[in-house]
Amino acid sequence: MAENTDRSVCPATVQLLGKAQQEGVSTAFFRADQVKPCPIGADGSCCRNCAMGPCRVLLPRGKSDLEVEVTGVCGATTDTISARNFLRMIAAGAAAHSDHGRAVAETLIAAAKGEAPGYSIKDEYKLMKLALDFGIEVGDRPIEDIAVDVGRAALAQFSQQEGELAFIKKAPLKRQEIWRNLGIVPRGIDREIVEIMHRTHMGVDQDPESLLMHGMRAALADGWGGSMIGTELQDVLFGTPQPILGQVNLGVLKPDHVNVIVHGHEPLLSEMIVLAAEDPEMLALARAKGAQGINVAGICCTANEILMRHGIPIAGNFLQQELAIVTGVVDAMVVDVQCIMQSLPKVAQCYHTRIITTSNRARIPGATHIEFHEHDAVNAAKAIVRAAIEAFPHRTGRVEVPPHQVDFVAGFSHETIEYLLGGVFRSSYRPLNDNIINGRIRGVAGVVGCNNPRVEHDAVHVAMVKELIKNDVLVLQTGCSAIACAKAGLMTPEAASQYAGGGLAEVCETVGIPPVIHMGSCVDNSRILMAATAMVKEGGLGDDISDLPAAGAAPEWMSEKAISIGQYFVASGVFTVFGVTWPTTGSEKFSRLLFEGLEEKVKARWAYEPDPIKAAKLMIEHIDAKRKALGIDKARERVLYDMAMRRELEAL
Numbered sequence: 001m002a003e004n005t006d007r008s009v010c011p012a013t014v015q016l017l018g019k020a021q022q023e024g025v026s027t028a029f030f031r032a033d034q035v036k037p038c039p040i041g042a043d044g045s046c047c048r049n050c051a052m053g054p055c056r057v058l059l060p061r062g063k064s065d066l067e068v069e070v071t072g073v074c075g076a077t078t079d080t081i082s083a084r085n086f087l088r089m090i091a092a093g094a095a096a097h098s099d100h101g102r103a104v105a106e107t108l109i110a111a112a113k114g115e116a117p118g119y120s121i122k123d124e125y126k127l128m129k130l131a132l133d134f135g136i137e138v139g140d141r142p143i144e145d146i147a148v149d150v151g152r153a154a155l156a157q158f159s160q161q162e163g164e165l166a167f168i169k170k171a172p173l174k175r176q177e178i179w180r181n182l183g184i185v186p187r188g189i190d191r192e193i194v195e196i197m198h199r200t201h202m203g204v205d206q207d208p209e210s211l212l213m214h215g216m217r218a219a220l221a222d223g224w225g226g227s228m229i230g231t232e233l234q235d236v237l238f239g240t241p242q243p244i245l246g247q248v249n250l251g252v253l254k255p256d257h258v259n260v261i262v263h264g265h266e267p268l269l270s271e272m273i274v275l276a277a278e279d280p281e282m283l284a285l286a287r288a289k290g291a292q293g294i295n296v297a298g299i300c301c302t303a304n305e306i307l308m309r310h311g312i313p314i315a316g317n318f319l320q321q322e323l324a325i326v327t328g329v330v331d332a333m334v335v336d337v338q339c340i341m342q343s344l345p346k347v348a349q350c351y352h353t354r355i356i357t358t359s360n361r362a363r364i365p366g367a368t369h370i371e372f373h374e375h376d377a378v379n380a381a382k383a384i385v386r387a388a389i390e391a392f393p394h395r396t397g398r399v400e401v402p403p404h405q406v407d408f409v410a411g412f413s414h415e416t417i418e419y420l421l422g423g424v425f426r427s428s429y430r431p432l433n434d435n436i437i438n439g440r441i442r443g444v445a446g447v448v449g450c451n452n453p454r455v456e457h458d459a460v461h462v463a464m465v466k467e468l469i470k471n472d473v474l475v476l477q478t479g480c481s482a483i484a485c486a487k488a489g490l491m492t493p494e495a496a497s498q499y500a501g502g503g504l505a506e507v508c509e510t511v512g513i514p515p516v517i518h519m520g521s522c523v524d525n526s527r528i529l530m531a532a533t534a535m536v537k538e539g540g541l542g543d544d545i546s547d548l549p550a551a552g553a554a555p556e557w558m559s560e561k562a563i564s565i566g567q568y569f570v571a572s573g574v575f576t577v578f579g580v581t582w583p584t585t586g587s588e589k590f591s592r593l594l595f596e597g598l599e600e601k602v603k604a605r606w607a608y609e610p611d612p613i614k615a616a617k618l619m620i621e622h623i624d625a626k627r628k629a630l631g632i633d634k635a636r637e638r639v640l641y642d643m644a645m646r647r648e649l650e651a652l
């Protein structure tokens, strides 16, 4: 059995794991010891797509499917089975992000029609830009009418059967051309996801390469479709994020307050809970029950969403959801969709915490269901906050809130990066590109994704990101990875001088940004696509995303959403490294297609490397190769020389 100090680098997590153990509370950390991963499923060699199986296509020890062929009952080979399983992960991930995007579009329409009290249009400028993207007439029409049309056009992207998704046109022209030549421009979001399920059904598409091409099409429908719709429309409804100071880790919970944790992904409800918690009636009720006030905090991507727009603190990332309850001070944990552990009601039984499910798509036995609809959001939010207040006097057991809480800066949309770098009057990516060209910044890395109890919590994210910034790579982050690095103190402007290489530190200090940039939730990975595109369009770094000195990673991934994200990064031209485990290791043939073969098709590929330092090195090597291809490798040598000279001078 591992020591708790080996399970996480996050001190609050280690502390509460001790409390959970003392109190006999089961958490994912301990269950991971008990439930070992099935080796056949782990390497993608199990097919259960029909009742002639399930078939386990195990190769003789030490042999690969390049040498020996093993098939299922229907004759499906190892690489086909591996490819089909991989595609089904993409389908599930793309579906999750996209269904989220769909809900936002529906809410925008309802809000514009005045059928969703509490919601309004916060970013008219972005709405106008979207109207242009969708070819909607603006003229001097009322803003509400335009919003209804934008919402409807966004919804139509899901059911569109032919043609191309509208946001594809936001990508660099060269990238669009690559997609068109390969025939992988998504037609409609739902269509590409459904087609994965069809193609991977028994006896349909059995050519791994053909399967993978379609997998990319569906993944692109996520990144440049469902996720991008989610991000853009949320900006319209809730405002485009701007840099904001936040606090993170379980120390943000307040023992003398009613604590409401919002956990999940869709900010539609959590935005209303934030408002309900400020309602004088609710505050009075909380005081009447003996509380000093109402404290809202977030977990997972919901946390990232409301942090960026309201400065609401983040209690923790994915693996801290159960531990938040173990503090004994969480009065209600409100969940919507995705990444919510079914164990929560069971953990809550040991305390007084109310687990409240709110989406008709996501119910959990043992939880209280208070269904949330946008037309009655304010009342649902108040009912939830009231339930938390009523639970407050029933706190039982020992209260233990870890003292750990870290300040950080978040809220970097791709628009605010542009603005921060270029200033008010000439906002542009020019300064970023220039600093990459002159070598102060070596390149850019997107480090994103989950936690996974199969590896030390947060440790892989933090080690990788530290290694990258030490080597002058500017890091863009989202999701639970962003929360991990915020907790580690990497998201303050001061972190630049402490952790970044000389060149990157100099740029960060001049502009006043951290070396690690928080860009939001996982659907906001679409912001990273937009930032990469803006860099290409600014000029001087090639004419496609694949020309940029850039790389991506999800070092502690666990969800199917992460696979979809990784695949749309790769299909968009970004070299992408995953850690923990790799779901196609059972087939050397299919793995080679992902790790090598994709390069000639989309000019980017996957890599698998669980060691964070080695993975960072792969990313840096890739960045350096791209610098060389662009002919800007010499500039960096000069900068390094300058730095060395400067240090020498300083030493005198």
Ligand code: NFS
Pocket: 265, 300, 301, 318, 338, 339, 448, 449, 450, 451, 479, 480, 481, 521, 522, 523, 558, 559, 561, 562
């Ligand atoms: Ni992304 Fe966000 Fe976290 Fe992973 Fe889950 S919360 S959508 S899937 S675990 S990063």
Ligand code: SF4
Pocket: 047, 048, 049, 050, 051, 052, 053, 054, 055, 071, 072, 073, 074, 075, 076, 081, 202, 203
């Ligand atoms: Fe076995 Fe083929 Fe059926 Fe899969 S589809 S379970 S490999 S028979």
